[in-house]
Amino acid sequence: MSTAYPAAPWDMHGQLWLTLFRVSHAVDDLRPAGVYGAALVRYEEPSPLTYGELLVARTVKKPVKGVTITDIWVDSPASVAGGRELWAIPKGLCEFSWRDHSARVSRTETSVTLDGAPVCSARFSDVSRFAPRVPFKGQTWQPELTEGLGAHDGEKTAALTGSSKTLPARASWTFAPDGPLAWLNGARQLGSARMADFTMSFG
Numbered sequence: 001m002s003t004a005y006p007a008a009p010w011d012m013h014g015q016l017w018l019t020l021f022r023v024s025h026a027v028d029d030l031r032p033a034g035v036y037g038a039a040l041v042r043y044e045e046p047s048p049l050t051y052g053e054l055l056v057a058r059t060v061k062k063p064v065k066g067v068t069i070t071d072i073w074v075d076s077p078a079s080v081a082g083g084r085e086l087w088a089i090p091k092g093l094c095e096f097s098w099r100d101h102s103a104r105v106s107r108t109e110t111s112v113t114l115d116g117a118p119v120c121s122a123r124f125s126d127v128s129r130f131a132p133r134v135p136f137k138g139q140t141w142q143p144e145l146t147e148g149l150g151a152h153d154g155e156k157t158a159a160l161t162g163s164s165k166t167l168p169a170r171a172s173w174t175f176a177p178d179g180p181l182a183w184l185n186g187a188r189q190l191g192s193a194r195m196a197d198f199t200m201s202f203g
Contacts, residue, residue, distance in 0.1 A: 005082030006048040008158075008203030014043040016164070016195040017108060017124045019171045021187035030143075031070050031183065034058055038173065038184065040110050040122060042098065051076035052096035054112050054119065056181065057140075064157055066139035071181060073114065084150035086203060087158045088142040094119060102129075106194070118176040126169035128196035136195075137161040162200030169194040 018039045026032045041053040055072040059065075073094035074080060083089035092114075099109040106129060111121040142156045171192035175181045 003077045003081040005078045005086075008086050009201045010048055010082070010203055012043050012047045012162075012198075012200045012202060013045070014041060014047060014198060015108075016041045016198055017110075017122065017169065017171065017192070018195070019122075019173060019192040020190040021184055022190055023184070023187045027183045031058075035190065036070070036184070036187070037067070038120075038122075038181075040112075040124075049076055049079050049082075051079050052098070053079075054094065054096075056184070060141055063155070064139055064141050066141050066157070068141050068143070073112065073119070081149055084145060084148065085153070086150075086156075087140065088145045088150055088153055088156035089140070090142075090145060090148075106196075114180065117179065119179045120173060120175045120181055122171060122173045124169050124171045124192065124194060126167060126194040126196075128165050128167040128169065128194040131165040131167045131196070133163050133165055133197075135161070135163045136166075158203045160200055160202045162198055164195035164198035166193055166195045168192065 021036050036058045038056050043050050051074050053074045055069050057067040057069045060068050073092045080091040083091040094114045097111045101107045105125050107125045109123050112119040139159045145151045169192045175184045
């Protein structure tokens with residue numbers, strides 16, 4: 001598959017499901033104790049790239065106020081290359097399975113695997129598509145990558161702005177005990193939301 005990617009910024013459209021978790025102990029230097037957001041994203045037409053994404057991020061105050069992405073996988077080689085080379089986002093490749101049911105309540109089930117081994121699964125239900133559209137903005141900060149594409153490229157920041165139909169959601173997650181997100185097992189789930197039909201300029 002092609003690893004050619006569009007120039008920044010990327011004007012993206014799609015769906016996002018988010019849950020906040022409180023991690024009570026430090027995992028390593030990049031993952032201190034604190035609040036983390038685990039998100040599933042589906043980028044759809046007319047995005048320049050269409051793909052699925054699983055990410056975990058936490059807030060930072062320095063060197064900028066924003067979020068830093070600690071763990072992230074997508075099912076698009078072009079997104080891996082662009083994310084790493086443009087913004088030092090440490091993307092890897094994985095596989096997604098999606099199941100959707102939309103009545104008055106939208107229900108989404110997702111499972112993620114890495115080289116055939118489970119990473120996580122999640123279920124969400126929400127009515128966000130009935131919400132008014134509201135704006136959002138923020139920025140990401142990423143430390144220097146030390147391996148793979150984009151390595152030794154220095155710290156990177158990226159701005160994001162957009163809008164979405166956002167409401168709280170009900171969610172349940174399962175993290176594989178021997179998978180790369182096993183450190184989220186036992187974390188306290190604080191709340192969840194769906195950002196339906198978002199539009200976003202990133203980078």
